[in-house]
Amino acid sequence: MKVPNYKFEGDSDALFQEVFEKYTNHLNPGLAKLMGFAGFGVEMYAEGCYIFDHESRAFLDCLGGYGTFSLGHRHPKVVGAIQDQLGKMALSGKAFFSKPAADLAEKLASVAPEGLQFSFFCNSGAEAVEAALKMAKGYTKRTKIVSTIGGYHGKTLGALATTGREKYRKPFEPLMPGVVFTTYGDTEELVAAIDADTACVILEPIQGEGGIIVPPAGYLAAARKRCDEVGALLIFDEVQTGLGRTGYLFASEHDHVSPDLMTLAKAVGGGIMPLGVCMGTEAIWQGVFGTNPLAHTSTFGGNPLACTAGLVALQVIEEEGLVSRSKAMGDRMLDAFKQIGRRHPDMVADVRGRALMIGVEFTEDEVGELVVAQLMKRGVCVAYALNNPRVLRFEPPLIISEEEVDSAATALEESLAETEELLASLV
Numbered sequence: 001m002k003v004p005n006y007k008f009e010g011d012s013d014a015l016f017q018e019v020f021e022k023y024t025n026h027l028n029p030g031l032a033k034l035m036g037f038a039g040f041g042v043e044m045y046a047e048g049c050y051i052f053d054h055e056s057r058a059f060l061d062c063l064g065g066y067g068t069f070s071l072g073h074r075h076p077k078v079v080g081a082i083q084d085q086l087g088k089m090a091l092s093g094k095a096f097f098s099k100p101a102a103d104l105a106e107k108l109a110s111v112a113p114e115g116l117q118f119s120f121f122c123n124s125g126a127e128a129v130e131a132a133l134k135m136a137k138g139y140t141k142r143t144k145i146v147s148t149i150g151g152y153h154g155k156t157l158g159a160l161a162t163t164g165r166e167k168y169r170k171p172f173e174p175l176m177p178g179v180v181f182t183t184y185g186d187t188e189e190l191v192a193a194i195d196a197d198t199a200c201v202i203l204e205p206i207q208g209e210g211g212i213i214v215p216p217a218g219y220l221a222a223a224r225k226r227c228d229e230v231g232a233l234l235i236f237d238e239v240q241t242g243l244g245r246t247g248y249l250f251a252s253e254h255d256h257v258s259p260d261l262m263t264l265a266k267a268v269g270g271g272i273m274p275l276g277v278c279m280g281t282e283a284i285w286q287g288v289f290g291t292n293p294l295a296h297t298s299t300f301g302g303n304p305l306a307c308t309a310g311l312v313a314l315q316v317i318e319e320e321g322l323v324s325r326s327k328a329m330g331d332r333m334l335d336a337f338k339q340i341g342r343r344h345p346d347m348v349a350d351v352r353g354r355a356l357m358i359g360v361e362f363t364e365d366e367v368g369e370l371v372v373a374q375l376m377k378r379g380v381c382v383a384y385a386l387n388n389p390r391v392l393r394f395e396p397p398l399i400i401s402e403e404e405v406d407s408a409a410t411a412l413e414e415s416l417a418e419t420e421e422l423l424a425s426l427v
């Protein structure tokens with residue numbers, strides 16, 4: 001794939017200053033400072049695997065919007081379908097049936113893990129998690145929720161209560177009560193925490209923000225078994241892992257475990273529309289919506305634009321074979337990164353992941369930040385994990401080419417070498 005053409009014709013310094021000041025005065029002064037300090041530019045244009053900034057510099061997008069841009073930026077098929085839909089109806093009138101919502105729900109049921117027949121549509125990952133937790137509480141009439149340390153489920157009050165990092169939770173307590181945290185990947189601890197009071201267990205099949213943590217074999221299956229024993233529901237939060245990212249359409253397929261509830265967002269809107277989904281079984285939908293069909297609703301949820309994007313995104317994933325492509329490109333990237341890691345054992349503690357969900361763990365937090373800056377300098381966009389700043393995550397579009405994987409590897413190697421020199425010159 002070749003790098004697209006983009007040139008910003010205006011005064012780039014003036015543009016940066018203007019945007020920076022507006023962030024400082026009207027959005028988030030602290031964030032403006034942090035981003036300005038790190039040297040981030042203004043995003044101007046995106047196409048395929050690339051983002052351009054105000055200085056018309058191209059960045060290979062290895063962050064991929066935390067997994068949002070699985071189809072790349074502005075996939076032409078999704079753009080075309082949305083433009084068509086925009087000519088007919090954008091948001092739902094709410095008093096009518098909507099065909100795009102019906103079509104997407106049917107399509108999702110046909111590809112989702114066994115038993116997940118129903119969908120609730122919303123607009124983000126946190127909202128999808130809110131819906132799943134509410135469904136679980138409503139259906140089981142229980143209140144205890146088991147989550148994991150390092151788990152990331154969003155920052156709204158309910159989802160935040162299950163997010164496994166004190167730094168984000170503490171200042172906003174009391175949050176939704178009843179949540180207990182267990183060590184991610186510790187089967188014994190998890191099983192022991194699930195009891196007859198447990199409404200649900202919420203797990204990412206691979207922890208994303210926790211630092212790309214792949215659980216040991218049998219962990220998800222043990223959760224499934226214990227939930228069945230005590231009548232608790234199993235929620236898989238596939239907001240980041242879903243839609244081919246891990247070499248399977250859904251990451252739980254690797255372990256052959258089906259949840260009772262599953263959340264999707266990020267990639268599900270085709271990288272163009274905000275879309276969140278909470279999927280669940282017929283029994284749960286009967287239990288919650290049977291007595292009150294309006295028990296959970298969202299004004300924008302299920303709107304024709306988002307659902308059209310979702311439907312075409314799934315078609316593109318199938319037509320372009322993006323699930324197997326994710327596996328092939330991910331194996332290539334993981335191999336290359338592992339070799340690079342071995343050449344820099346003082347800085348790189350571990351390289352891990354599955355398909356195009358890859359984490360590079362450094363021996364120190366500060367090294368991670370320096371390497372991010374070096375990679376950005378070389379035109380590769382990355383970031384560290386929110387709940388684990390020591391880990392750089394690579395989640396490029398699944399349409400990435402071999403050449404681009406190789407150029408990301410070269411950039412990583414050079415970035416590590418220069419960081420090493422920099423650190424050596426400091427002592």
Ligand SMILES: *Cc1c(COP(=O)(O)O)cnc(C)c1O
Nearest residue numbers: 124125126152153154208239240
């Ligand atoms: C990003 C993420 C969320 C939250 O999604 P938002 O759209 O940012 O609210 C929830 N769960 C997981 C696993 C995520 O990666």
